[in-house]
Amino acid sequence: MTTVADMTISHRDAERYEEKDFGFWLYLMSDAVIFALLFATYLIMVGNAAGGPTPKDVFELDRVVAETALLLLSSTTFGIAAVALSAGERGKVLLWLAVTFLLGAGFIYLEIGEFAGMIAEGAGPQRSGFLSAFFTLVGTHGLHVSVGLCWILVMMGQVYFKGITAPVASRLMRLGLFWHFLDIIWVVIFSVVYLPGLL
Amino acid sequence: MDIFGRLTIDSLPFYSAVAASGAAVTVLGGLAVVGAITYFGAWRMVMTQWVSSVDHKKIGIMYIMLALVMLVRGFVDAAMMRSQQAIAYNNEGYLPPDHFDQIFSSHGTIMIFFMAMPFLSGLANLIVPQQIGSRDVAFPFMNSISLWLTTAGAGLMLISLVVGKFSTAGWTAYPPYSGVQYTPGVGVDYWLWMVFISGFATTMTGINFLVTIFKCRAPGMTMFRLPLFTWTIFITSVLIIFAFPALTVACATLILDRNFGFHFFTNELGGNMMNYINLFWLWGHPEVYILILPAFGVFSEVVSTFSQKRLFGYVSLVCATIAIGLLSFTVWLHHFFTMGSSAKVNSFFGTMTAIISVPTGVKVFDWLLTMYRGRIIFKPPMLFTIGFLVTFVIGGLSGVLLALPPVDYMMHNTTFLVAHFHNMIIPGVLFGYLAGYMYWFPKAFGFKLNEKWGTRAFWCWIIGFYIAFMPLYVLGMLGFPRRMEHYEIAAWQPHLIVAWVGAVIILLGMICLAVQLIVSIRERNEALDLSGDPWNGRSLEWATSSPAAPYNFAVLPKVESRDAWWDMKRRGVAYERPLEYEDIVMPKNTYAGLVIGVAGGIFGFAAIWWMWWLALLALAVIAGTIIYRASDDDDEFVMTASEVKEIEDARFEQLAKAPKNEMADEPGYAGDAAAEPAT
């Protein structure tokens, strides 16, 4: 098996991957601003329950802790996949990507359950400014995770059919950035949205 | 559920003669374009060489074509408003209120999002890679997506004239008026989705150019050797990346409010409408600098070329650009001093606003000092630059006035404000882009634009501008509110009639621009740019042939100083023929960008009309196309050394026929680079 290290990448290709990585960083920064503004909006609106449910009424600690555990774990498993990638072990990369996918899917499953439960209790986004802001912020993160899941599937396909070629490895690198970025956003959601709501 | 969502036959504009004729013009215009392409048998060429192109120069040209079309549409709106207000004293005029409101909304939206933004992306695309000595932008395919998504937004704008009604909520769409409760119907949704989609495209353009300028410079082209235009695009890209998210969030949340019953900005159930206004201007103020910095860049290039002097105060211009970029994020609240913030908050933002005029003033002095002791050649781009300098300072002064919260309390929402921002944006942004258009046209097409008609266009624009907008300052002080459909105060009317005369003169300016283009195409053989350097230029875009080869530079230039091309001419190493050429890797053309753009437009249309099945379908097409593209590792081809040699040989043959220096016959010509003593 070849490793990424001894793959021959032309100088030009190396430059191209660097450009792509830099561009992807810029995208992440731009996306981070979106989240920052959604956080600010949430903080402005969190008191606007309009006589409806407040954070205390709707957040469930157990579920949030489970969601957090799944997502953090998925970042770890992605890390293992990345290690396997640099060792050029295709089978392991596939395996750990699959585990990451399952953990992420579990997170989404729990989140959908959370949302559905809230809506069923009459605490949907149409109920109040607070709930609109909550669903939008957490939902936007969930949407990102879902896109990430699709991306993982596509990359598993590429690893399977193309092997660990330089372009595939470079894309996996950026997928990793994306995945860890979503993890960080979740940690902030946990501390800004759920914790103060539950305390 | 109905497959057509809320779209019914009543959405067609048969309810009003004015609306129907607007729709008819739009439809006929579209048909005329299709007809013309068919008549000239040009479909093949259009498809294979243009719409599928990922060449930054062609993408740039298409952006500018879009901008010019939208300039016409935006101007028609302006002329309609001027006519309405000129006659609507004590009567209804010819436009009912609802229609008048749609017109100022579409005018502002078009001019900002679909005239100025595409013009800016177009100039950046055309010139930046050539100025930094690069063969392309960093992400040619993403560039094509940006173009077609922008076009999709503009397309929705045009479609809104035919199917359904446009927003009446102004170009800012403030809630609660723009909420469903007060404005049901599709108008605001049209506005939201077109802005959302084109904003997405702009963000990608910002990322693309930041990476391009950071990573793709020629050897020796350090940051402090970059031409000023490239510097301004660099800072503008930074602003785009950090400011556009605010617009995205503002639009997305208002979409949720309007279409899904959320309560971000509603009056009841805990909405907070001021949050929209904060978000909007958190983008909106940086946006005015996103628009104007590149125009400053154009002026910097033009003023130095046509003063035949090195730019005065290069470093101070760069620093001023960076300072403006940073400060632009600290002033947004001046758009709503009257919101009722505390005096402390208002005075902070008032002070910041006054401070931002300092770096701008620095720039004005730099340009003046570039002209000082220069030998000025009055070509049309230079005329626009001088017109800008004089007029812009007046607009800046009225801006400093408005930065004082107490004054703003008196003046806000009057035409004093309208006069102020047109006083910045017409000379600042539009003149800048028009100067860039006339300056770089030969680079894009290989022949120069007619100077006589260019000069006429300039005089009509500048005179028309003063006559159209100075009365608005007076009117504002007389208390004439903006966005007024009719009025009962006799003292206002004379000023509005004068403003109408100004608009007619601007119309002549528009006609001169059109004539200039037609005459120039007809007589192109008399104004061919054989050397690629028609203005005795200073920066690297003049080193390529006009139009440039697909790869721009057969051999990447080695840069040793600022004004790289001038320096090469001075050292006598310009036009050196390399001993041999090498293979060049180029991106392949692809229809994927067009597919994504069309699907994006369909998605927007479907979402506006609640045809959710179609929206999902369009999203699926976009996702599929992206996945397909992302799995294609064979998106480049090799242009062999012999092909390159063939193109370059033809270029050198042409050079041999070219006059040594096309500017040498100009009165006031100050000599070429070789004559300049070494520094």
Ligand code: HEM
């Ligand atoms: C070509 C000459 C132009 C004329 C005669 C013109 C005229 C007007 C008029 C009559 C209004 C409405 C003022 C009111 O509310 O009472 C207006 C608004 C506006 N114009 Fe222009 N304009 C011109 C060019 C431009 C350009 C080049 C831009 C931007 C690049 C621009 C941006 C705007 C904006 C943003 C508004 C505010 C729309 C709103 O109220 O929501 N205009 N203009």
Ligand SMILES: [Cu+2]
């Ligand atoms: Cu501002």
